Amino acid sequence: MTDLTAAPPDPSSRPRNRGETEGALRRAARDLLAESGFQGLGINAIARRAGCDKQLIYRYFGGLDGLMAAVGADLADWIGSALDPETAPASYADLVASMLLRLADALRHDPLIRQIAAWEVIDPSPLVQPLARARSVALTAWVKARRGTLRPPPGVDAPALIALLVAAVQHLAMAEASMGRFSGLTLDEPGWRRLQTMLTRIVQQQLGDAQSTGGCPS
Amino acid sequence: MTDLTAAPPDPSSRPRNRGETEGALRRAARDLLAESGFQGLGINAIARRAGCDKQLIYRYFGGLDGLMAAVGADLADWIGSALDPETAPASYADLVASMLLRLADALRHDPLIRQIAAWEVIDPSPLVQPLARARSVALTAWVKARRGTLRPPPGVDAPALIALLVAAVQHLAMAEASMGRFSGLTLDEPGWRRLQTMLTRIVQQQLGDAQSTGGCPS
């Protein structure tokens, strides 16, 4: 994979080197997606941003699809690193809770991941599939690497709960970026703290063992 | 407001009647938004769909912004009716739960509401603001009309909980429309039933009185 955090796109310092040109194009596509979203992400804009001719996108990647596939390949472990390493959780509930909090953090602070998440839920275009795939692979790998022998308690529909809460986190991160608020809740730091405690409360009450819930007054 | 469910856009049967022409344009904009989303929603496409010249959009509405504002005005109670009338709930938890289920139903079966919800969370463009406003007004009006004297139990962060679950429902409805699945959960009827029970479980455990949770084994 190429370095995702390097080198300004200076076309003058790029004398007929295919590798560097390809890198500049991948970087331009990635940056443009992170900044402006999937709208307005086209051949012309990417080539302009990279400082070279759009013809090279066709020559080297076979078109926009190929470019996005290459970007997806670059992204696979980049996303994984955005989730941050962590020690082994003590329980399945802890695993899910920390996954949700880390996901929220990644989505909030990395516009690229947020735009990909938004894109794949808005537009079923084939362009986004390599990116969505990379994102999904990175996330499930992160979970699998940490869950060990931990399993959800029986009688709880863990997939439904996780889908619900992941969807909520993604949507709220998108809403923060576009509106700064959602459903009467201001999405600043205090707002997100309230959401975090609510998330952990729900997870603990649904997945935690009875002792840790603290919800039973008897 | 104009009738939202009438009259084919036959331009031959519309002889120099400004009112009907405006209605045809509003209907075209609304239908196009519901079918194709906010991407590709432009002056040309709307005029083509309405069967008249785009010049009339400028003359009658002052541009696309004015048209969308008019569409928003049309939409206000249309959305409210999509939430369906209902008898008074027995508790605050019941109110929230039924609101969430009805919202999910409306989002799943009405592409227009879904597209507006998606649009306002993706794109902070001024075009969407009248539509978002109409949506928000209709929803809060629905809740206010039904809550009566019901209030959330003390010590519970109801705004955070509601924002979380509304965000989840919106995101899952969008994901169903674009991908049919989300986070390992297939979003068909059985999948949504699982989500519904999970939603009501969460709401009851967070907002319900202790007797109704059933989570306490003592």
Add this chain to the structure above:
DNA sequence: ATCTGATATCACCAGATGGTGACATTGGCA
């Protein structure tokens, strides 16, 4: 030094967009 192939750039195409001015048609009023 020369020739070849890879690299990069340019010019152009058809189609679409948002936007504007000029023109034709019609209905109603004096």
Add this chain to the structure above:
DNA sequence: TGCCAATGTCACCATCTGGTGATATCAGAT
């Protein structure tokens, strides 16, 4: 009747898009 304003239509503009062919330029092998 004739006139005028409202309504509708058409033609055009600049600009952008994705896409393609031809051409210039350079690096390296012979």
